[in-house]
Amino acid sequence: MENSTQRQLAELKAHLREVDDLRSVGSLLAWDQATYMPEAGAAARARQIATVEALAHEKATAATVGHLLDALQPYAETLPYDHDDAALLRVARRNYERATRVPTSFAAEVAGHVTESFSVWAEARPANDFARVRPYLEKTLEFSRRYADFFPGYQHIADPLIDSADFGMSAATIGPLFEELRQALTPLVKAIGERPQVDDSCLHQHFPAAGQRAFGEAVIRDYGYDFRRGRQDTTHHPFMTKFASGDVRITTRFDESDLGGGLFSTLHEAGHALYELGIDPAFEGTPLNEGTSAGVHESQSRLWENQVGRSATFWQRYYGDLQRIFPEQLGGVSVEQFYAAVNRVEPSLIRTEADEVTYNLHVIIRFGLELDLLEGKLAIADLPEAWHARYVESLGLRAPDDRDGVLQDVHWYGGLIGGAFQGYTLGNIMAAQFYATALAAHPEIPAEIGQGRFATLHGWLRTNIYQHGSKFTASELLERVTGGPLTLAPYLHYLNTKYGALYGLREERGRP
Numbered sequence: 001m002e003n004s005t006q007r008q009l010a011e012l013k014a015h016l017r018e019v020d021d022l023r024s025v026g027s028l029l030a031w032d033q034a035t036y037m038p039e040a041g042a043a044a045r046a047r048q049i050a051t052v053e054a055l056a057h058e059k060a061t062a063a064t065v066g067h068l069l070d071a072l073q074p075y076a077e078t079l080p081y082d083h084d085d086a087a088l089l090r091v092a093r094r095n096y097e098r099a100t101r102v103p104t105s106f107a108a109e110v111a112g113h114v115t116e117s118f119s120v121w122a123e124a125r126p127a128n129d130f131a132r133v134r135p136y137l138e139k140t141l142e143f144s145r146r147y148a149d150f151f152p153g154y155q156h157i158a159d160p161l162i163d164s165a166d167f168g169m170s171a172a173t174i175g176p177l178f179e180e181l182r183q184a185l186t187p188l189v190k191a192i193g194e195r196p197q198v199d200d201s202c203l204h205q206h207f208p209a210a211g212q213r214a215f216g217e218a219v220i221r222d223y224g225y226d227f228r229r230g231r232q233d234t235t236h237h238p239f240m241t242k243f244a245s246g247d248v249r250i251t252t253r254f255d256e257s258d259l260g261g262g263l264f265s266t267l268h269e270a271g272h273a274l275y276e277l278g279i280d281p282a283f284e285g286t287p288l289n290e291g292t293s294a295g296v297h298e299s300q301s302r303l304w305e306n307q308v309g310r311s312a313t314f315w316q317r318y319y320g321d322l323q324r325i326f327p328e329q330l331g332g333v334s335v336e337q338f339y340a341a342v343n344r345v346e347p348s349l350i351r352t353e354a355d356e357v358t359y360n361l362h363v364i365i366r367f368g369l370e371l372d373l374l375e376g377k378l379a380i381a382d383l384p385e386a387w388h389a390r391y392v393e394s395l396g397l398r399a400p401d402d403r404d405g406v407l408q409d410v411h412w413y414g415g416l417i418g419g420a421f422q423g424y425t426l427g428n429i430m431a432a433q434f435y436a437t438a439l440a441a442h443p444e445i446p447a448e449i450g451q452g453r454f455a456t457l458h459g460w461l462r463t464n465i466y467q468h469g470s471k472f473t474a475s476e477l478l479e480r481v482t483g484g485p486l487t488l489a490p491y492l493h494y495l496n497t498k499y500g501a502l503y504g505l506r507e508e509r510g511r512p
């Protein structure tokens with residue numbers, strides 16, 4: 001590499017590191033808002049986050065970034081596609097081109113607005129007060145449509161929003177995939193509904209939070225979550241956040257009358273954290289130092305939550321530990337009963353607590369509503385009723401109020417409308433593809449899980465997925481790791497096999 005190239009690359013990296021520092025400061029402010037900040041701090045926090053976002057956006061879109069990227073282009077062209085510098089320059093250019101479309105004033109205004117909107121929603125949800133958030137949501141929809149307009153030439157107005165979370169995806173690619181999935185899930189949900197239901201009353205006793213926390217943290221330690229590089233706090237709406245390679249935090253919430261909620265949130269967020277912790281430390285401070293897409297990220301949280309944490313072999317190893325923490329509650333419950341309870345399938349109202357089979361129907365409802373809102377087919381005023389109608393149609397249920405209806409998810413109140421939900425289902429599909437590939441390479445993984453050993457699985461995921469950060473796009477990663485594109489077959493096979501056994505469904509179900 002020539003001296004001038006070396007100097008320009010160092011200059012670019014130093015500049016991008018400052019952008020990363022500012023974004024990390026913004027994330028820290030948001031983490032604090034969701035964990036420890038007193039409510040009265042909300043207005044100032046919205047302003048502070050907007051200020052930091054304005055600085056970050058200004059720096060990210062500075063002309064000097066464009067000049068350095070142009071100057072380094074000839075160097076990038078000499079490199080193999082998977083060279084770290086080639087990936088850095090590729091991703092930095094993609095981010096730069098996207099960010100420069102959006103004026104700094106707009107980015108700051110949105111950041112301030114969604115922070116405020118989040119605070120209003122946090123009060124409106126327990127109060128079941130949709131009218132309170134309605135003007136905020138109307139403004140959010142307007143911002144979302146304006147955001148899309150910065151990317152003229154899109155096919156669907158949701159595409160720029162989808163693309164910013166799941167690069168390479170669009171309404172046209174996701175729509176048919178989700179429809180195919182919906183058509184496969186509906187008969188499975190129906191067949192399960194016709195079988196005797198699993199009794200999950202063992203999960204709904206009194207479980208003091210301290211014991212729940214101790215158990216969950218012991219499990220994620222075994223998974224490989226390093227508490228010297230992270231911590232777990234409680235919040236209303238669990239999430240993972242990263243400030244640096246050495247500081248990847250998770251949050252959870254404990255409900256003392258529901259053992260599953262807190263535990264599976266912990267396992268889920270730990271999955272997100274393992275991905276971030278596993279990225280090559282050499283990428284620190286660069287745009288490569290984060291998971292590559294919402295879908296791939298979710299594939300990792302769901303894999304550790306479901307493929308591992310809701311598996312029979314997992315509970316053979318861990319159920320005794322849980323019984324020792326809660327002897328009165330679980331002493332008389334067998335491991336088979338407990339395994340069935342944590343996998344009970346039943347149409348329900350709350351997405352985050354939904355079982356693996358019905359979960360995607362919740363996501364498909366949100367995705368459809370997002371498209372209708374952005375297209376202007378659905379007004380915010382009519383959203384609560386549209387929500388109820390979709391639930392009745394897809395899940396046969398109607399929430400008694402808006403709290404468990406349109407107010408339940410944080411996303412539209414803490415971010416733009418569009419691009420927020422498809423990643424959840426893409427993640428479920430990819431998790432099955434990745435896990436099937438890992439099992440083919442290492443058939444011993446389930447037996448190891450049964451012994452509380454996760455090093456083979458964790459190592460395989462780190463080597464094949466985590467270490468690369470954003471170096472490869474989701475579709476490149478799928479192709480490299482599984483040898484093929486995004487496909488439903490492994491996911492449907494996983495669901496049909498697991499739940500067919502659990503609910504005693506006939507083998508030939510679903511075959512032509």
Ligand code: ZN
Nearest residue numbers: 268272298301
């Ligand atoms: Zn997640």
